[in-house]
Amino acid sequence: MTAGNLRRRARAAVADRGLGDKVHRATLRTVEKRAHLVAGIPDWEELRRRARALRLEALDRHDELLATFRRTLEARGATVTLAGTPEEAAALVARLAREAGRRAVKSKSMTSEEIGLNAALEAAGLEVTETDLGEWIVQLAGQPPSHITAPAIHLGVEDVARLLRDRAGVELPAWVERDGTAPPAEREALARELSLAARRILRERFLAAEVGITGANFLVAESGTIVLVENEGNIRLTTCLPRRHVVLAGIDKLIARDEDLGVLLRLLPVSATAQRQSGYVSLLADRHPDLHVVLLDNGRRRLMDDPEQRDLLACIRCGACLNACPVYRCIGGHAYGGAYPGPLGAALLPQLGGGGRFSDLPFASSLCGACTDACPAGIPLHERLLQLRARLVRAGAARELGTTLRAATRAMHDPRRLRRALRLYRLGRPLLGLLPLARRWSRSRAFPPAPRRTFHDEWADARGRSHGNTPPSPPRTPAHDPAPPPAPGASPQQHSSPPSPSNRDVPAHDPAPPSAPGPSPQDLDLFALRFRELGPAGETEFHRFARAPDARAFLRDLFAGIPADEVVRPEAPHPRREVRFGVTGADALIAETGTVALSLADRAAALASLLVDTHVVLAHPSLVLPDLATYHARRAARPAAPGGRLDILVTGPSRTADIEKTLVIPAHGPRRMIVVLCDEPLDPAT
Amino acid sequence: MRVGLFVPCFVDAFRPRAARATVELLERLGVQVEFPAAQTCCGQPQFNAGLVEEARELAGRFCRVFEPYDAVVAPSGSCVAMVRHHYAALVGTTPVAARTFELCEFLVERLGVVDVGARLPGRAALHVGCHQRRELRAAGPAERLVDAVQDLERVRVASDEWCCGFGGTFSVKFPEISTEMGRRKLEPIRAAEVDWLVSTDVSCLLHLEGLLAREGRDRPRALHVAEVLAARGAAP
Numbered sequence: 001m002t003a004g005n006l007r008r009r010a011r012a013a014v015a016d017r018g019l020g021d022k023v024h025r026a027t028l029r030t031v032e033k034r035a036h037l038v039a040g041i042p043d044w045e046e047l048r049r050r051a052r053a054l055r056l057e058a059l060d061r062h063d064e065l066l067a068t069f070r071r072t073l074e075a076r077g078a079t080v081t082l083a084g085t086p087e088e089a090a091a092l093v094a095r096l097a098r099e100a101g102r103r104a105v106k107s108k109s110m111t112s113e114e115i116g117l118n119a120a121l122e123a124a125g126l127e128v129t130e131t132d133l134g135e136w137i138v139q140l141a142g143q144p145p146s147h148i149t150a151p152a153i154h155l156g157v158e159d160v161a162r163l164l165r166d167r168a169g170v171e172l173p174a175w176v177e178r179d180g181t182a183p184p185a186e187r188e189a190l191a192r193e194l195s196l197a198a199r200r201i202l203r204e205r206f207l208a209a210e211v212g213i214t215g216a217n218f219l220v221a222e223s224g225t226i227v228l229v230e231n232e233g234n235i236r237l238t239t240c241l242p243r244r245h246v247v248l249a250g251i252d253k254l255i256a257r258d259e260d261l262g263v264l265l266r267l268l269p270v271s272a273t274a275q276r277q278s279g280y281v282s283l284l285a286d287r288h289p290d291l292h293v294v295l296l297d298n299g300r301r302r303l304m305d306d307p308e309q310r311d312l313l314a315c316i317r318c319g320a321c322l323n324a325c326p327v328y329r330c331i332g333g334h335a336y337g338g339a340y341p342g343p344l345g346a347a348l349l350p351q352l353g354g355g356g357r358f359s360d361l362p363f364a365s366s367l368c369g370a371c372t373d374a375c376p377a378g379i380p381l382h383e384r385l386l387q388l389r390a391r392l393v394r395a396g397a398a399r400e401l402g403t404t405l406r407a408a409t410r411a412m413h414d415p416r417r418l419r420r421a422l423r424l425y426r427l428g429r430p431l432l433g434l435l436p437l438a439r440r441w442s443r444s445r446a447f448p449p450a451p452r453r454t455f456h457d458e459w460a461d462a463r464g465r466s467h468g469n470t471p472p473s474p475p476r477t478p479a480h481d482p483a484p485p486p487a488p489g490a491s492p493q494q495h496s497s498p499p500s501p502s503n504r505d506v507p508a509h510d511p512a513p514p515s516a517p518g519p520s521p522q523d524l525d526l527f528a529l530r531f532r533e534l535g536p537a538g539e540t541e542f543h544r545f546a547r548a549p550d551a552r553a554f555l556r557d558l559f560a561g562i563p564a565d566e567v568v569r570p571e572a573p574h575p576r577r578e579v580r581f582g583v584t585g586a587d588a589l590i591a592e593t594g595t596v597a598l599s600l601a602d603r604a605a606a607l608a609s610l611l612v613d614t615h616v617v618l619a620h621p622s623l624v625l626p627d628l629a630t631y632h633a634r635r636a637a638r639p640a641a642p643g644g645r646l647d648i649l650v651t652g653p654s655r656t657a658d659i660e661k662t663l664v665i666p667a668h669g670p671r672r673m674i675v676v677l678c679d680e681p682l683d684p685a686t
Numbered sequence: 687m688r689v690g691l692f693v694p695c696f697v698d699a700f701r702p703r704a705a706r707a708t709v710e711l712l713e714r715l716g717v718q719v720e721f722p723a724a725q726t727c728c729g730q731p732q733f734n735a736g737l738v739e740e741a742r743e744l745a746g747r748f749c750r751v752f753e754p755y756d757a758v759v760a761p762s763g764s765c766v767a768m769v770r771h772h773y774a775a776l777v778g779t780t781p782v783a784a785r786t787f788e789l790c791e792f793l794v795e796r797l798g799v800v801d802v803g804a805r806l807p808g809r810a811a812l813h814v815g816c817h818q819r820r821e822l823r824a825a826g827p828a829e830r831l832v833d834a835v836q837d838l839e840r841v842r843v844a845s846d847e848w849c850c851g852f853g854g855t856f857s858v859k860f861p862e863i864s865t866e867m868g869r870r871k872l873e874p875i876r877a878a879e880v881d882w883l884v885s886t887d888v889s890c891l892l893h894l895e896g897l898l899a900r901e902g903r904d905r906p907r908a909l910h911v912a913e914v915l916a917a918r919g920a921a922p
């Protein structure tokens with residue numbers, strides 16, 4: 001890519017005002033919700049600091065962690081292969097997929113975009129379906145994603161409707177047919193209808209696929225855990241239904257300890273989607289019969305040894321820097337021309353394999369620092385861009401402005417020359433528009449006015465000094481007119497009302513509950529509150545019974561009239577089609593987020609909480625834990641199960657917001673969740 | 687206390703009245719300012735364009751020129767951020783950097799003044815430059831000073847914290863993006879129908895003012911914060 005190309009693409013993107021409107025709407029919505037959440041997390045800055053420290057530690061210990069991860073996975077029967085280049089990685093994944101069959105389902109993975117995986121899979125004769133709603137939409141559109149966590153952010157609901165009409169026979173509402181507009185409620189209703197149509201179509205693909213391909217959010221070395229975070233349930237289906245599971249991830253995804261997840265998995269959902277917790281977190285450390293992990297280097301190992309820039313690999317791919325970036329909001333993701341847009345992409349793409357094409361990206365920033373402020377991993381992104389600029393200039397890039405600036409620097413060594421040059425501006429201003437470089441300013445902006453005299457001249461006259469270091473001058477009232485500039489308009493409006501209050505502080509909201517060790521009544525209340533919040537239209541129900549007979553009576557009523565084969569009980573096999581009810585126990589209940597943690601022996605056991613309309617959880621109140629940090633610390637301290645194990649954190653029914661950020665329940669998993677707590681032991685099998 | 691005034695090159699040339707207002711304001715508050723004539727530029731344009739050696743030379747020059755002063759004050763958050771935030775990487779830690787202040791910071795944090803006795807009728811949007819906001823973490827002093835101006839109502843808009851899109855050489859390297867950022871920044875400001883668009887940085891103002899001028903608008907009028915704080919009442 002050359003400068004001209006990036007500029008040309010940016011120009012086209014900017015000319016499409018509708019694009020900028022869509023991206024602004026969606027990103028600002030997330031930014032605002034996120035700020036609100038962060039304000040209620042008192043230890044946010046501490047979490048950021050810890051995240052950065054532990055990610056950098058993982059980079060320091062990379063070779064050791066990689067060896068541990070590989071050993072642990074291989075002991076469980078999986079394969080782990082390192083791929084140096086995108087081509088190697090794509091060929092490897094394609095071969096692994098082709099061995100398993102012809103139909104692949106895939107969950108969203110930026111690494112797969114980086115290596116151009118879908119094209120390689122199709123070339124190998126596979127039919128590949130993206131299963132994240134946003135990602136499927138851009139696949140149908142024949143486009144790459146334009147955002148890390150919201151791939152279809154550049155498309156409006158009407159664009160999606162047109163795509164689904166062509167590919168999935170969805171009928172268009174009249175207002176879309178005539179290219180009209182519709183009130184928000186109608187847009188939301190359409191987003192919902194489209195999301196549900198996608199669920200129906202993709203369900204078939206899940207059930208038919210022989211191989212599931214996923215990325216990974218983190219890879220925990222000590223326990224060999226593959227961590228996957230999502231909302232829709234498509235990743236869970238991708239990892240649970242097909243026979244073979246192939247994981248593709250960058251080598252930078254390794255972290256040292258399970259305990260580190262207590263930090264990272266708190267920061268990620270808040271930053272990525274402005275949620276306290278994502279809908280599903282899969283912590284896969286089971287003995288899967290057919291699991292293959294492909295780890296991509298593509299310049300990362302070299303970057304780890306770069307003392308200035310290595311912290312870019314601390315990135316947790318949350319997309320917060322994109323949302324915060326005013327450049328991204330104006331040009332969208334495609335203009336960047338690579339897998340990673342926004343400030344992250346501008347800094348990272350030039351340093352990965354084939355990065356030469358991206359040497360103009362670090363210059364396409366106003367260096368406003370909003371990305372640095374937003375980054376949960378504490379990466380000073382705009383300073384990395386600055387350093388990259390220096391390197392690129394040293395290597396001979398960005399010549400055009402360099403020449404002008406070098407000339408200016410020479411003038412700046414001599415105040416007299418500088419003053420002369422500045423005085424010249426006034427004379428030359430009328431002709432300035434003839435210079436191509438100046439035209440780049442003046443095509444859209446008036447040149448600054450040219451006052452008759454510089455401040456320097458005025459000072460020299462008024463205080464009788466010029467050139468060289470001025471010794472202290474006697475205080476003297478300046479001779480100029482101190483009046484303020486005239487107010488705009490003929491008669492400036494007088495505002496006699498008192499000025500608006502200056503300390504319009506945001507009221508403190510939602511202080512985090514004090515976390516006490518062990519279950520407490522407050523924790524249980526908070527769990528109930530948070531869990532109920534997860535189902536804004538009654539999709540979550542919380543019931544607590546003191547006595548077992550009452551709980552049993554409740555369940556009897558719930559299942560009354562339901563055919564026996566529509567209720568999957570714990571320990572019973574799942575029929576691999578959607579049933580009405582799936583009943584499970586729980587490993588823990590997490591108050592802070594309303595999360596139900598499940599601990600399972602294998603992936604088939606996960607279907608009772610996944611391929612069902614309603615997920616019913618039976619648990620004892622003593623299982624409640626105050627927060628995610630406590631959960632992850634406890635999980636980390638638990639001895640490894642000899643046969644392996646997977647933990648799933650379920651936070652509410654499955655959901656998506658991939659079309660115009662409209663919340664739709666359900667996405668790919670359950671529509672409803674019911675938690676039943678009973679103080680007396682309850683045999684779930686009865 | 688010997689106070690040296692640093693007037694960034696573009697303020698000197700394009701907006702001398704912001705520098706004038708700065709002097710007037712400081713003197714009104716009893717601060718004698720000196721203006722060393724050997725000063726030129728802080729080196730930010732070079733530094734941000736990747737010309738590290740050129741920036742280093744100018745940083746060295748800045749430090750030599752302002753070495754004799756107990757405090758350096760500049761009506762530009764962006765240049766002060768360059769000095770305080772980035773000089774260490776160029777010329778090592780220097781005492782000059784630590785005692786260089788943006789005007790509003792200096793007034794509120796060093797002099798302890800919030801009400802400077804200014805009066806300006808109307809409604810204003812305040813744009814604190816990004817480097818002042820995020821590198822100096824000093825949006826507060828500017829907001830408090832403007833809030834204390836008599837008869838002036840500060841209007842908060844959705845784009846208050848957004849970048850204006852100027853970005854130094856970025857504004858001519860990627861003029862279309864820079865312009866679009868400025869337009870988006872201005873949308874809520876125009877909608878709020880304010881009289882004044884006030885900024886702590888002349889560079890941001892020149893960009894935004896240039897855009898407004900092309901739209902043929904005479905409202906809002908762009909003012910540097912020093913001009914607001916030096917204002918003494920109703921417009922003529």
Ligand code: SF4
Nearest residue numbers: 315316318319321375
């Ligand atoms: S660089 Fe930081 S903010 Fe951007 S995606 Fe990565 S972790 Fe998120």
